[in-house]
Amino acid sequence: MNSKGRFGEFGGQYISETLMNELIKLEECYNEAKNDPSFQEELNFLLNEYAGRPSRLYYAAKMTEDLGGAKIYLKREDLNHTGSHKLNNCIGQALLAKRMGKTRLIAETGAGQHGVATATVAALLGMECEIFMGKEDTIRQALNVYRMELLGAKVNAVTTGTMTLKDAVNDAMKEWAGRVDDTHYCLGSVMGPHPFPTIVRDFQSVISKEARVQILEKEGKLPAAVIACVGGGSNAIGAFYNFINDKGVELIGCEAGGRGVDTPETAATIATGTMGIFHGMKSLFCQNEYGQIAPVYSISAGLDYPGIGPEHAYLNSIGRAQYVPITDDEAVEAFEYMSRTEGIIPAIESSHAIAYAMKIAKKYSKDQSIIINVSGRGDKDVAAIARYRGVDLHE
Amino acid sequence: MSDKIRESFDKNPNKKAFIAFITAGDPDIESTEEFILKMADAGADIIEVGIPFSDPVAEGAVIQNANVRALKAGTTTDKVFEMVKRVREKSDVTLCFMTYANLVYHYGYDRFFAYCEELGISGVIIPDMPYEEKEEMESISLKYGVKYISMVAPTSEDRVKMIAKEAKGFIYVVSSMGVTGVRDNISTDLSPIISHIREVTDVPCAIGFGIKEPEQAKTMAGVSDGAIVGSAIVRIVEKYGKDAGQYIYDYVKSMKEAVLQA
Structure with a gap:
């Protein structure tokens, strides 16, 4: 038996037990929202008028x-x-997060584009925001770090491993495992455990x-x-x-x-x-x-x-x-x-x-x-x- | 078939166990061999041997850094197996592996668990392989008599019974949110989780994440069947390096005594 969220043999939910219920709730919330005309209306409004x-x-x-x-x-x-295209996904996920009653967004970023997009939506929707970015990338993309801070986000420079995107994902996941009550992890790509690859792809x-x-x-x-x-x-x-x-x-x-x-x-x-x-x-x-x-x-x-x-x-x-x-x-x-x-x-x-x-x-x-x-x-x-x-x- | 994990709990007068974790290869693989034997001598009922991974996403800074040191020292899955082989010449202490799914997957499930069986490894703990995904591994590990240890977290809620029903060996109850690491106090009230587990299984439950002091170990073993300690031991290795053996022995001894009083 294969688990949910499979593309052929790829995908699945290889994540700590601590996060499993949160992923299940996210999937349920998304399935409801997808079929809710008011959610689609709000999403389209922001995509057209804001983005x-x-x-x-x-x-x-x-x-x-x-x-x-x-x-x-x-x-x-x-x-x-x-x-960049990153905002398409961030608007969608931030609306989902609000629907789930979350008040805080966290995200990983590599070049800083996803971090900026997340910080932007957080500012727009009045949510708290914290970004994880490899220290190496904070140097390569210093301007984007300042941009995120300008938008009201806190940027954490990740100093483990190669200090790049992979390590930023590690730290964002750890942060989320420690704080799911008020926090949504706004994952920036079609990766991670189900339902993220599907949600991000749809957005x-x-x-x-x-x-x-x-x-x-x-x-x-x-x-x-x-x-x-x-x-x-x-x-x-x-x-x-x-x-x-x-x-x-x-x-x-x-x-x-x-x-x-x-x-x-x-x-x-x-x-x-x-x-x-x-x-x-x-x-x-x-x-x-x-x-x-x-x-x-x-x-x-x-x-x-x-x-x-x-x-x-x-x-x-x-x-x-x-x-x-x-x-x-x-x-x-x-x-x-x-x-x-x-x-x-x-x-x-x-x-x-x-x-x-x-x-x-x-x-x-x-x-x-x-x-x-x-x-x-x-x-x-x-x-x-x-x-x-x-x-x-x-x- | 005898259940070595079960016996590790049952042999103690209060049927409670002290479970110790160590990252293999930190600071080097020879030291790990010595530390495991020291922990066994000090009374550790089960020892979890961590096979280091480049990206241990369930670990706090202490164990993550130990993983980095171990990999820098050239530790590989094969070297960990060889080390356990040497341990087995001197000790029959109950051993489990704790590592991440990718290392086992990459080694090959059959090849990995066949080696485990040969070395008398009783169980495997894989923090990034939850209930929904376990079958691909457990269906093979059980062929070789290696138990997939189930984890339950404070957020598991309605999942607790589902997980507990299929649990084998022992149930690893995660004390708090987040990653491994020492915490000053464990605020989660775990007794409802334990009683949900008890409704569906008599597999022993041990609590881990955040335990450092003997008093905490006693309390946690009091509400469950045992206490699991990792970061506090790894910290001793971090501090004393190759000379950590005696310090680990003293620490494990004090923790075991506390658990026996629970």
Whole structure:
């Protein structure tokens, strides 16, 4: 007998007994809310009026011409309030938390985008907020730390392990296990124990719900491919979800290859990971022969995670989606390319997806289209990219 | 088949047990071997041997740091098994493993539990494998006579009886919310949980998380069948390193005496 929340053999609820009832209550609350018109109305109101949805599907004419293949469309999640897709999920989960009578939100963050989005919703809804962020990331993304504090959140720098996203998740889980009465853990990706991978996917699926309608309006047919970056995988599953049944649409996730998948300095889970049980789920993880979780690396703090959401592991296993590694170098080049070609500075995370589109655009004919999910904007990355290029820049 | 865990409770006049935890490989695997023997000599009824994991999410800072030290010292699942093998040449103390699901999964359930059987390991405690997920492991561990130890928490409420009904070995009652670590006082009233358990099973219940002082151990064993202590022992290792043996012996002895008075 397999437990709840399975995608094939992936997923499940591998979590301490202390949190089990809380997860069960969350699932019940979510199932009720899903079918409650007043919840949907409030969610849609905030997504449209506050976050600024629907986000644009922009035809990138110059990139299209330059790359000389498929028409390139950009799903502009970078134009979402707070600058990334993360807010879609945070609004949904914060409304759920309120419905459950919680007054406090906690969250992990890598690049800081999910932390900022959580802090933003907490401010909006008058909730207390505490963010866990690896110390290494608080340095890489110092501006986002200040941003969260400005929004009224407390930021805890996590000093254990590799001091990055994985360790931030560890500490957020520990915090939650110690305080469930008034606190909801607003998990930022399609990972962790059931029901999180499903809840987060549903809240992010607005991306492909909109994109599917938009591309049919503009092109009169479905795209040849949808491309998104993958860390835990929330923007990617959001961009894929409503295309999964459209068998002719290729779904491509771009993982953080770091300095290369043949080096230990990578975070490409599908390329280098093996089956395991961690952070509440059975999925693929970067780990050693004994199952010790590997210290992963990527230039992108948001993709610097040793696992992948169970639904992605499943889509990979059945061949419905494919996953490719993109190196730091390739991502930085894509970051610069899109900035100067389209006047859009993408997040370094999203740049992994752009890099792959640049590689394959030519493969397609001019009457085919590709959608790239631009999951976030790159303002937060400018200083890091400058340093990468050897420019001594201080924010 | 004899039930070694049960006997570890029943052999004491008040049928209450003192359960000691130690992280294997901290500060090195040879020291752990010595510490286990010292704890057995001092009267520990059951010893939980922690196989270190890179990301022990149920642990507070003390045991987490011990995991880090143990892994830095080169501890692996195989080295822990080899160490237990050496312990078994000198002691038949009741042993359980405590570790995380991924290490057992990765070793291979059959391979892991076959080795456990060979070494006379009585039970396994996996804090990230709750009731809903246990079957994949328990269906195999039982083939090798290794009991999957069930945990019950202050938040378990309506789940207590469901869990207790299927429990084997002993039931690990988590005293308080959060992670492992010493607490000044344990505020949760655990007697309702214990009585719910008693309604459906006579499997012994031991309370863990936060216990440090003999007086706490006596109180906790008083309302249940035993006390489990981890962080307080690991702290001694943290403080004295390789020289911790005698300090651990003295501490465990005092805790065992307290439990016997419960």
